[in-house]
Amino acid sequence: MKINKLYIVAPLLILGIAGVLLYLFSISNKAEKTDNVLGSEFIQQWGKNEVIIGLDQEFPPITFRNENGEIVGFDVDLAKEAFKRIGLTPVFKPMDWATIVASLQNGDIDLVWSGMTITSERQQKINFTDPYFKGSYVYIFGPNSSINSKSDLSGKIVGVQAGSSNEEALKADPIAAQIKEIKSYSSFQECLLDLDNGRLDAIFSDGTFAFYYINTKNISYKTIEEPSTDLGAGVGIRKSDIEMLNKLNETLNAMKSDGTATRISMEWFGKDYIAK
């Protein structure tokens, strides 16, 4: 039997067109806007009435997409409040984390505001505001784990997220010398899967992120929280945008001293994580 070519070509064509449409749709959905307010001298210098904020959309509860696909989070609320005071419209743009600083330097985005930990290596590339957030680290164990304190970790296998600042922190901790192996995963979800099936004895992670994630599960994990040793998180800004750096520092300090920042932290975490 001879098959008409149309039967093969037509479905492929339809699939192809559907793919392209879906892709275009997802791009057009990426930028979300909030209300515009008034102008000032700083805004005239800035040259436009919006500021494009690059973020990681998979970092709950700091920056993420909620069930409706809206970009929300602690940092998003902070940014909205800060730019309401400054008088610019924040436009939130999800980016790939590995290339986010390159995008900042290229001018695709104006700021990186996504819980980015301040490190001296990163400071060589970009400027940071004063830290606005000082998080915690957390060790997570299965519900039936025999581990009760940090010293019980000796000879155990601990999972971390590859390339995260907490991976560095764990390696710098004296306990690292006693740990049998530190395994790094591309995401927290994979760490948790391997904790559940017993390949890992513990996970070491960023506190707020891990608590948000494990609270969505039905398993009551054991945890040990400790204050973070890093410099805290700051907003990343191009080295050339000194005006914006000063303006943001001024605004963030005002938000710290009038209690707005603490209020937003309590809303998201039930705890004050604002850097003093």
Place this chain on the structure above:
Amino acid sequence: MEYSGQTINFILQGVAVTLKLWVLTVIISLPLSVLVALIRNNKVKIISPILTIYTNLIRGTPLILQLYTIYFVLPIAVGIRLEGFTAALLTFVLSWVAYINEVLRVSLSSIEKWQYDSAQALGLTYWQTLIYIILPQTFWRASGAIWNEIINILYNAPVIALIGMDELLKNVKVLVIKTFDFTPLIWAALFYLAFNNLIIFISKKVEKRLTRFKIAEVRR
């Protein structure tokens, strides 16, 4: 970017894991593929249909999903908990036996029936016919596709980062995220380029040796 010994060591560890996976996958997959292709081509009862289903199942699903299933779902579903590298190797071998045996099977079925008859007339046994006449031609006809698959194994190695393996591209990406400097990516690109060109070079040599089996047009 300045390179400390530690950084270079970190990249080289990744290279070692990637190469180990590649070499073992190639060594194990090729003979198995020949076997599977022969069984499927000879239409052995029960076994051939099962192998065909296996081939289509693997070719019809993404590698990343297979790896996820073998590493994360097997422990929950049937209690088999494989160590990281074992799970990665098993997934890669299962995948590439499916890809390569399909290529070989098509090539095998393209060998004309008169060649078997002539060999029989000359007094060769079935196995002698297979080893001296049929298989060399099968490999020659399929060589382009097989070399492609061999290179593909290397390109697909980065998926094992999903299960916490420290593979080349992942280690390089970790360095990039830490410093936001892209130079390590260039090192990785150079490695892939150099290694693949080595494979291409070897493939040309092998192809030259196989050319003498190009006898298909002799008796048309």
